[in-house]
Amino acid sequence: MTILLGSIADDYTGASDLANTLTKNGLRTVQTVGIPDPSLVLPDVDAVVVSMKIRSVAAAEAVAAATEAERWLRKCGATHVLYKVCSTFDSTDAGNIGPVTEALNIAAGGGTVLVTPAFPETGRTVYLGHLFVGGQPLNESPLKDHPLNPMHDANLVRVMARQSRGAVDIVDLATVSAGAGAVKARLEALRAAGATAAIADAICEPDLETLGEVALQTPVSTGASGLGLGLARALTRSGRVSSTSAATAGAMRPVGGLAAIVAGSCSSATLRQLDVAERSLPVLRLNPEKLLAGPEEIYAAISWAGDRISAGPVVVAASASPQTVSRLQSQYGRDASGHAIETATSIIAEELMTRGVRRLVIAGGETAGAAVDRLAIPAFLIGLEIAPGVPVLRTVGNKQGDMLLALKSGNFGGEDFFTAALAMMH
Helix, strand or coil, rough: CCEEEEEEEHHHHHHHHHHHHHHCCCEEEEECCCCCCCCCCCCCCEEEEEEEECCCCCCCHHHHHHHHHHHHHHHHHCCEEEEEEEHHHHHHECCCCCHHHHHHHHHHCCCCEEECEHHHHHHHEEECCEECCCCCEEHHHHHHHHHCCCCCEEHHHHHHHHHCCCCCEECCCHHHHHCCHHHHHHHHHHHHHHHEEEEEEEECHHHHHHHHHCCCCCCCCCCCHHHHHHHHHHHHHCCCCCCCCCCCHHHHHCCCEEEEEEEECCCHHHHHHHHHHHCCCCEEEEEEEHHHHHHHHHHHHHHHHHHHHCCCEEEEECCCHHHHHHHHHHHHHHHHHHHHHHHHHHHHHHHHCCCCCEEEEEEEEHHHHHHHHCCCCCCCEEEEECCCCEEEEEEEEECCCEEEEEECCCCCCCCCCCHHHHHHCC
């Protein structure tokens, strides 16, 4: 298999978001869960997105996993590798965006890496190096209450610099608006000045197209799916791939079996989606404190779902308000409370599958990663888009047979996302 574009995604929902964007913009794409086993036969594609669960792990662990994936992607023919991060740039001062970007840059020979989380389609824009979420500065948006990586600084130059050993600078909107030549010249000047990364402004799709054109001429970039859009369009314009839309028909073939929704995200969007779903679907809201106390809450949830699943889709949610999350983290620690929710939701997802669920919606990046790992799904084909950033996924090489999944980042989707997803996953 020889590919044109490789990507390393720092979580599974972000990976499907990027794979969806690449597919929509003309690239035949497959999403793998980690580096695939050599025995797994992947389809002939233009791009591979390697899903990893490295957003919130120790920086050294993230660097080791990402560099191994980069080597595999280069062996597959990728001349450019995108490190796909969240469009809200959520991370800590210890990483992992800075350390992984620098490691991939060193592996590729050095230079100044173009970095932007801008994705205007989902309300993420960057201006003068500051990230805005739905028009709000990052530090005033709901991300200030993120349970794992609360974001209190909208200035991405500062955020990235605190994570990086090298200097971080900016490619401002005036430069981006002046075109690819101006951006390239700015990166060359920054490289001469010793900067290892540059936050790039972008407020609309033409900005992303300009950045993608420049990034494609370099070995490494870091960004959200918006940068993937720019890279995909640059590739199609280059004539290296067909400009027609990538086929999704194969991924959308019907799958029988039962349907369920498992949610672990505590974002305001997911909490609202659960409220709306409760109007038409049976919803079980788990008690996070009981999840930390022992397995009884998990057993009760499995029993509850088992009694109802044959009659129609069910929803099991470990989502909680920011206030509840903050209290649990203070009492039990951030890692312990997060691990308890991820473990519980992954066990529940596995038990639902053993009871015949073949169409599964999972809300939350960490939740999705834990569940997909427990289900041991090796790869996905990309189907139709349910909402911006969230496609239908069809399993590849799954030992339990074909399944349809939707892996939703907590902040994505409209109020009726859950019922809309189930309606598309026949």
